[in-house]
Amino acid sequence: MLKELFHFLIYPGFLFLAIAGGFLSWFDRKVTAMLQFRKGPPVLQPFFDFLKLLLVKETILPAKGSRITFLLAPVFSLFGATVAGILIFLPLLNIKTGFAGDLIVIFYLLAIPSLAFMIGAMASGNPLASVGASREMKLMMSYELTFLLVIAGIIMKANMNIGLYDILNTQKETGAFIGSISGVLLFIATVFCVQAQLGLVPFDMAEAETEINHGSFIEYSGSVYAIVKLTKYIMLFILPAFVVTVFMGGLSWEGINILWSVLKILSVVLLITLIRNTNPRVKIKQAMRYFFIWMNLLVIIAIILIIFGL
Amino acid sequence: MLKLGFKSYIFKKSLWLFHFGGASCNNCDIEILDCLTPRYDVERFGMLLVGSVRHADVLLISGSINQKDKVRLLEIYKQAPKPILVVAIGACSCTGGIFAEGNVFAGPVDKIIPVDAYIPGCPPKPEAILAGIFKLLKKK
Numbered sequence A: 001m002l003k004e005l006f007h008f009l010i011y012p013g014f015l016f017l018a019i020a021g022g023f024l025s026w027f028d029r030k031v032t033a034m035l036q037f038r039k040g041p042p043v044l045q046p047f048f049d050f051l052k053l054l055l056v057k058e059t060i061l062p063a064k065g066s067r068i069t070f071l072l073a074p075v076f077s078l079f080g081a082t083v084a085g086i087l088i089f090l091p092l093l094n095i096k097t098g099f100a101g102d103l104i105v106i107f108y109l110l111a112i113p114s115l116a117f118m119i120g121a122m123a124s125g126n127p128l129a130s131v132g133a134s135r136e137m138k139l140m141m142s143y144e145l146t147f148l149l150v151i152a153g154i155i156m157k158a159n160m161n162i163g164l165y166d167i168l169n170t171q172k173e174t175g176a177f178i179g180s181i182s183g184v185l186l187f188i189a190t191v192f193c194v195q196a197q198l199g200l201v202p203f204d205m206a207e208a209e210t211e212i213n214h215g216s217f218i219e220y221s222g223s224v225y226a227i228v229k230l231t232k233y234i235m236l237f238i239l240p241a242f243v244v245t246v247f248m249g250g251l252s253w254e255g256i257n258i259l260w261s262v263l264k265i266l267s268v269v270l271l272i273t274l275i276r277n278t279n280p281r282v283k284i285k286q287a288m289r290y291f292f293i294w295m296n297l298l299v300i301i302a303i304i305l306i307i308f309g310l
Numbered sequence B: 001m002l003k004l005g006f007k008s009y010i011f012k013k014s015l016w017l018f019h020f021g022g023a024s025c026n027n028c029d030i031e032i033l034d035c036l037t038p039r040y041d042v043e044r045f046g047m048l049l050v051g052s053v054r055h056a057d058v059l060l061i062s063g064s065i066n067q068k069d070k071v072r073l074l075e076i077y078k079q080a081p082k083p084i085l086v087v088a089i090g091a092c093s094c095t096g097g098i099f100a101e102g103n104v105f106a107g108p109v110d111k112i113i114p115v116d117a118y119i120p121g122c123p124p125k126p127e128a129i130l131a132g133i134f135k136l137l138k139k140k
């Protein structure tokens, strides 16, 4: 019992995810700064931001709108992200506990943060937040289908197994999924889904700072916004980890492999950061068309290739 | 305002800026944006420009405040989560500058809300803006 609690709260649970996510968030900002020939923030910056919001700033509740929903939405999003993270990391670090999640559970848990942000934005009673929420909803509708198709493709590649342990074992036997043509196509689609799920450019229309002033998060302040930030840090860690699990053969923590594991995660984050820094924000209509037509087409081609064993 | 050492340390390490442009001639606004460019890069001190006043720690005010701006400035100040620092940038917001005699002028910023730092100049150089913010940090 104590061991399970340790796994859920400390390693690889909440604390580990939060700290690693914070460092990845710094990495993302530093790379962005370097691409723009700037110096960038210090390493501890994400933690300063979080602690400042949590401890120093005042929390303002909206006068109109539902306060309880407004306050609870970030808590739910944090919960969803953490549980999804734990279910991804238990197989990834090869820790055996009683409960093992599978791809379908993770798929639904990963949708919780976006959903909760949407509900919180709707509850804040701010018109710009509603615009953000409606965009978030449309974006979700477009990328979730692609993501589901990707998951179908992964399951087919893993000989119809849906457990993450089985997927990792299959990759150990046959090589990482990214080594085949269909794997590469699925990987491309997944990276764009991850981009949309994290709400980064080109799919950041839900919180467009320059256009609708942080959209969904416009009314959040103080400790509630700190929880939102923490959720974002965790998401920035677990989604690349998920990509590494299902495409790159997972991680291992023995000897020189530690370096490899860290490099795998960092390279996926680097890819995401590069995409975000070299693209403009697209309109929601364009994003929907992009996912509905092009990404779905890509994944369907990949699935056909899988059937032919490529 | 900030008594505990740890809290004020954290606060100083992560200041998020919100820019309120009054009836500015736009030069001060451009100089503020200059601070974010690669040459000056305030992000290395943890400062970020945010779009919503709910996330702001520092209210940068540029330009003269006229009768219509006054109402909005008060509204923005009330909406900001405390503690909030107010910095008046440019001669216009410090004293009124060349608009001080105008008939729609509603007084320099410190007649409307409490100001923590003044950065004079028309417009102040980005170096002056950075220096002003650092003096403010040392004062607390």
Ligand code: SF4
Residues within 6 Å of the ligand: B023, B024, B025, B026, B027, B028, B062, B063, B064, B089, B090, B091, B092, B093, B097, B098, B121, B122, B123, B124
């Ligand atoms: S202080 Fe000078 S540069 Fe700045 S807004 Fe006023 S007139 Fe323009």
